[in-house]
Amino acid sequence: MSAEQALFDAYRQWRRLARAGSLAIQKRDWPFLMECHGAVRCLQPSISRLRQQVREQWRQSPTDCSIKEKELNGLILETMEILASNKKLLQAARGVARSEWEKLQQAGRNLRRLRDSYNRPRSSRWSSFS
Numbered sequence: 001m002s003a004e005q006a007l008f009d010a011y012r013q014w015r016r017l018a019r020a021g022s023l024a025i026q027k028r029d030w031p032f033l034m035e036c037h038g039a040v041r042c043l044q045p046s047i048s049r050l051r052q053q054v055r056e057q058w059r060q061s062p063t064d065c066s067i068k069e070k071e072l073n074g075l076i077l078e079t080m081e082i083l084a085s086n087k088k089l090l091q092a093a094r095g096v097a098r099s100e101w102e103k104l105q106q107a108g109r110n111l112r113r114l115r116d117s118y119n120r121p122r123s124s125r126w127s128s129f130s
Helices: 003-027 031-061 065-119
Strands: none
Touching: 003 031, 003 065
């Protein structure tokens, strides 16, 4: 497989992982989302290496590679749009989680106040038996 084909395949894999990440966020499947992020982290060094190789090949090529460059840029742009959408989905999920957390915190405070109201020592009206 050529470096060019490997680069396109790597970017397509990144796009698939970004789409899978979208589904994971929507399903609140955080472990799977972390797997997707881990796979992307593993993919990035080879993308960087392949991108340098391919750019050098294209510079030295006697043929016009602008069509390939546009195709690659389109693939990158599409992936970036998915990632931007994922970021918005994550921000929304985080807002919901924060709101639920605040409600739970308030419920905990209310329960403590209620418990404390029942646990207060009662003052006795009798101070002595005489």
